[in-house]
Amino acid sequence: MVGAFAGVTTVGPGERSARAHHRRNPALLSTALPRAGLTLALLFALAAPAAAQAPLYSGLGGDQGYGTECLFRNDDRSSxxxxITPAFPSGxxxxxxTFTTVYVNTNGNITFGGGVSTYTPDAFPLSRTPTRPMIAPFWADVDTREAPGSGTCSTESAGTCSGGDxxxxxHLEPNRMVVTWHEVGYFSCNNDLRMNFQLILTGVPxxxxxxxxxxxEFRFNRCEWETGDASGGSGGFGGTPAQSGFDAGNGRDYVAIAGSRTDGIASRLCTMSNVDDTGVWRFQIRSGTVVCPxxxxxxxxxxxxxxxxxxTQCVGEGTACQPVVPSSDESCDALDNDCDGAVDEGDGLCTSATAVCDRGVCVDVCFEGGCPPGQMCSEAGRCVEEGCEDVECPAGQRCVAGECQDACEGVVCPAGLSCRAGRCLDLCEDVECDPECTACFEGECIARCDLEGSAGCEAGETCxxxxxxxxxxxxxxSCAEGEVCRDGAGCVDACEGAICPNGxxxxLGRCVSAMSVEPEMDAGMMSAEDAGMEMEEPDAGAEADAGRMVPRRDDGCGCVTPGAPREAPAGLLALVGLAWLARRRRR
Structure with missing residues (x-):
């Protein structure tokens, strides 16, 4: 056991480094929530098992040091x-x-709005009527009727607190509540195997x-059984094992630790963690919603x-690692767009019927052994960029001017979009932030500029x-479709200055496949007159996938032709074969 909470570090709102132009207070920041609610079935991210289990906090008074309030010996009863207002004045x-009272239930959980006597854990989300919002470190058929060594199995009178194992x-104290299930046995009056665990609630401004x-915080110190006899179990195992997590009581929203209601859940709770602290599981409740550190x-x-x-996102059955860039149809860009392990596979990746995809670039056949200026005829009979004929780039890169470049290098996305893995995306499209505390910016929830304590906005900006x-x-x-407002310029074409990814x-302010654009003249390519350029050899034009940008027309059309090399973002190798495990704190 460990002492009371003088040295305990609690889990505060998720933090990331502040952006300079918002100068936000990182102590006010929270984590991102996906828009689809909390009903997705996702796997929980688990740390590797370790040997020792978590000590429980004691020194809180009472017979066992876990507080002076005790639930009488019983089976399936509640306090x-x-x-809870002495600990949490605002509830x-x-x-x-919002709740100002709570019920401690014998069967390893607390509920709001009333007690729950159900001994076999129902699958979250709960549908049984009446449903009660629940926080369940270990919902299973706990039976405390027999004091160890007494040989007597009986229910005490309500209000009795005989103590012992x-x-x-x-225990309640300012800003904290601790509930301890101390060396508890299982139905029916079995205490040959024990569970020893704790639930800690800590207020956060x-x-x-x-x-x-x-x-x-769930803390698990001893995990020896997971099923009561009346839940189909025998000897503490089998049947319907325990469940651990949260349920809103609305038939929809929940978070459950993976493995709940399956064999081995007790061992998992004691030997694993979501915070690299064996036997400890921490969560944050922000604006009523469960998030994870x-x-x-x-x-x-x-x-x-x-x-x-x-x-990582905390929804459904827990934390899941969801792709930043979703799978899409394969294109000629040296990337595995459809996430099947193959790069640039399949037919029809180039707009020209005579072109093929060669190392991330659409190239044409050599015409009578000749190629446009700046290109040469390869041994395979294809026109390739000079200097690139013998260059082999790693997955996710392609050769430009003799050098390997990433898919986002040189890309300038339209206003409001960011380049990831060769695609310009609205990173906030599938992210919902805590509306009271944060707003989404470039895919992350940052502190609102109107919060008390925030530095606000810079000169010339308004919150x-x-x-x-x-x-x-x-x-x-208010600007028209395809336009954005820019300081000092009013409404401008959202494509102004944009350099879209290859192909x-x-x-209208979005980077779209050149193959999906309705062809005008030569498949959407600008003529020399349109481009405002002189072209010595009009026939030299490569396909849109060749990845070259020409000056924009006044109508905002961004088109592609041979010429200057394209660029793409360093650091995206993680997206094409390397695991980017960089950890950043939330803004």
Whole structure:
């Protein structure tokens, strides 16, 4: 056991380094939530097993040091309503509601709105009526009726607190509640195997004021059984094993540790962790929603190609590493776009019927042994860029002017988009932030500029209703489709200045495949007159996939032709075969 909480470090809001132009206070930051709600079935990210289990916090008073309040010996019973305002004056906001009372249930959980006697854990999300919002470190058929060594199996009168092993305790102090299931046995009156675990709730100041956000910690010290006899078990195992996690009580939202209700869950809880601390599981409740300490961190999805780089999210059954760049149709760009382990495979990757994809670039056949200026005829009879004929680039790169370049190098995405793995994406499209505390910027939840304690916006900027700083001159300006407001320039073409990734052109502020654009003249390519350029050999034009940009026309069309080399982002090897495990703190 360890002492009380003087030296305990609690889990605060997720933090990342602040962006200079917002000068935000990192202590106010939270983690990102996916837009689709909390019903996705995802796998929980687990640390490797280790030998020792977590010590429980003691020194809290009472017979066993776990507090002075004790649940009488019973089977399937609950405490009366416990007033938690001495610890959390504003109550606790959990999913859809704010609560000022809580119920401690014998069967390894606490609930809001009433007690729960169900001994066999139902699968989350709960549908049984009435449903109660639940926090469950170990929901299983706990039976505390027999004091070890007594030989007596009987229920005590409510209000009795006889102490000893096989008992349940709780403790309240300012900003914290601790519930301990101390050396508890399982139904029916079995205490040959024990579970020893703790639930700790710690208040965290809410950036938006009002009801308290809080952190949740499960601590597992001894894990020897997982099923009661009435749940189909025998000797503490089999049947329907324990469940660990959270349920909103609304039939929809939940978070469950992977392995819940399956054999081995007890061992997993004691020997694994989501925070690299064996037997310890930590979560954050922000604006009522369960998030995880690792949510929003970059991770390795274990997938191939552009799907390799991921970001952790805490939804459904826990934390999952989801791709930053989703799978898409294969194109000629030296990337594994469809995440199947093969690069540039398949037919029809180039717009010209005579072109083929060669090392990430669409090239034509040599015409009578000749090629356009700057290109040479390879041994395979294809026109390739001079200096690239013998260059072999790693996956995710292609040769330009004799050098290997990444897929985003030199790409300038249209306003509001960012380049990842050779694609210009709206990184906030599938991210929902805590609306009271954060707003999405470039795929991450950052502190709102209107929060108390925030440095606000820079000169010439105004904090908008969505919590982001925008140029003051653009406040209230409504632009047409395909246009954006820029400080000092008003509404401008969103494609202005954009250099789309290889094989794409800018249309209405989005980079789209050149093959999907309705052809005009020569498949969307500009003529010499359109481009405002002189071309000595008009027939030398490469396909759009050749990855060369020409000056833009006044109408905002971004087109592709042979010429200057394209560039792409260093550091994206992680997306094409290397695992980018860089950890960044949340802004």
């Amino acid at each position: 009366s309503a416990i007033d 606790l906001r959990f999913f859809d509601s 096989n008992s349940i305790w709780w 809410s950036c938006g004021g009002g009801a308290t956000d809080f952190d949740v 690792e949510a929003g961190e970059f991770c390795d999805t274990g997938m191939m190609g552009v799907c390799a780089e991921g970001v 908008t209703a969505d919590g982001l700083c925008e140029p003051t001159a653009c406040i209230g300006v 794409e052109v800018c249309e």
